[in-house]
Amino acid sequence: MELFINQVLAGIATGAIYACMALAIVMIFQAIDHLNFAQGEMAMFATFIAWQLMQWGVPYWWAFLLTLIISFAGGVIIERVLFKPLAKAPVLTNVAGFIALFAIINSVAGLIWDFTIKQFPTPFGSSPFLGSQLISTHQAGMIGVTLALLIALFMFFRFTRIGLAMRAAAAMPESARLVGINTGWMVALGWGMASAIGAIAGILIAPVVFLEPNMMGGVLIYGFAAAVLGGLTSPLGSVLGGFLVGIFENLVGTYVPGVGNELKLPIALALIVIVLVVKPTGLMGHTVVKRV
């Protein structure tokens, strides 16, 4: 039992990483209706910017704030310059665009900061949290930030004018335009926010997985899995999905014999596929009703 509880706790700790990433993915999915394959690379690039700022002597929280602003602007610029012209193109062409963006960002980051692994500081410290060996204060902080972010987003979408406008633009673009919402800019805003959330995720993850251009590869896969598991239409679901995937992965690694690190990912993915077959819209997602 002791082992079980410990493994669940450790699962929640890694799950927080996935939850963060999943949140960013769902954000952009809400705004543009596509899964952004380059999300992880954008987050990685933002984390490198934060690291660079700190190397130049900017204090942690200032660097954090600056990075958020830069990545917000970066997200908006990417949408305006690269993806706005593709708005009318077929969906699969857009996906190809994401893959292209992925390749570009990864390669540029590799050129600027090379592929050596870098340490990234944490503001929470890394001593054991409440005497538990499995969760450090950093991981506890990470869970806290994820939950705070979730609540903030909830407030934003429920109570602010601009949040409501974004939802309207995503749900019914035509009607939204008729009541005077600039739907084009709402999409750009969605990109900006998703990019900023991704930056937060990257900065939180970096102390755990270390900073390098390929750091997001694995995390992004789990993030996608978490987002799909929780339901792509629900931010709360995606966070829940993130924690569940983390716990899944840990328990499978502990209790199923013969499962090394290599097989953890396939098994976690297989479980998710099974969940999806039973409940195709994810745990918390709702069925999108289409008129035909």
Add this chain to the structure above:
Amino acid sequence: MSTIQETTAETQAATVDAPPKKAMGLGRTASWVMLIILLALPLFVRNFVIFQMTMLLIYGIAVLALNILTGGSGQFSLGQSAFYAIGAYTAAILIEHGGVNYVLTLPAAGIVCFIVGFLFGLPALRLSGIYLALATFALAVAMPQLLKLGVIEHWTGGVQGLVVTKPDAPFGLPVSQDMWLYYFTLVVSLAIYLASVNLLRSRSGRAMMAIRDNEIAASAMGIDLSIYKTLAFGVSAGITGVAGALGAIAVQFVAPDSYTFQLAIALFLGMVVGGVGWLPGSLAGAAFIVFVPNIAEGISKGLSGAFFGVLLFVVIYLVPHGARQGAIYAETLFNKLRRS
């Protein structure tokens, strides 16, 4: 937190836009010109280039298989690399452990992959769009790990993989191994291409396309959705398996890490660049995934990824519908010239 969403189908584009029916194949003149180029070119180039052209044809077959699935039946797969791997391993194991003639391994790989694809298509029936993408993606991620499993290591060679001997030209023909393999691949590709074009023009093909355009309307017309959707998966996997088997023979080596998710991405890009639903475009798409990474590497070693991305952006900006768009443009231009 949006709880109520209404999506009107009228304003939303379908996942795959329907290409005009005529556009599934290639015009007669263009086909003959293409065939003559493919037949004649190896006579004038070095062995390495012949090898590259063989790979071009092989990837062309794999892209075509994905095109049948996505362009034909509207389903989306990121797991083609898994079927490619199964095909490659089937061929390698049959040749190395069973001593089977390499020609016979192709249908064997095709049948094995057809069965696997058909079975995988069954649970996939409940999923669509992005969820199907995730399920197939899971398959692609799992495949290299499964191939490394200790239980089957005796057969698969584990992490090391298997070495496949390259076949000699039969009947003492005075051609090099590379050239023989090229023409062998060309014959197989042509057969598959013609069969695929005919498949999409047949009753089954029309049923698949009806499903792609509108599932509800298709089922109202009496089309059995589950049969045709799983069938599309099976056929696509089978063809990919043949491509994988050819690939194993051409590269002379199979190893789990040659068939990662990157391969699935490459095949997907090939399909988009070639034009979704336009079968001849598969060759153009394959050319993109075989040659463009090399070109990008040539421009700059450190920034090869960036140049690859930029080139990809250039292609999708200029021709968002892929090579099909370019071909249609060329055709109208040609007709104009002839008339004037």
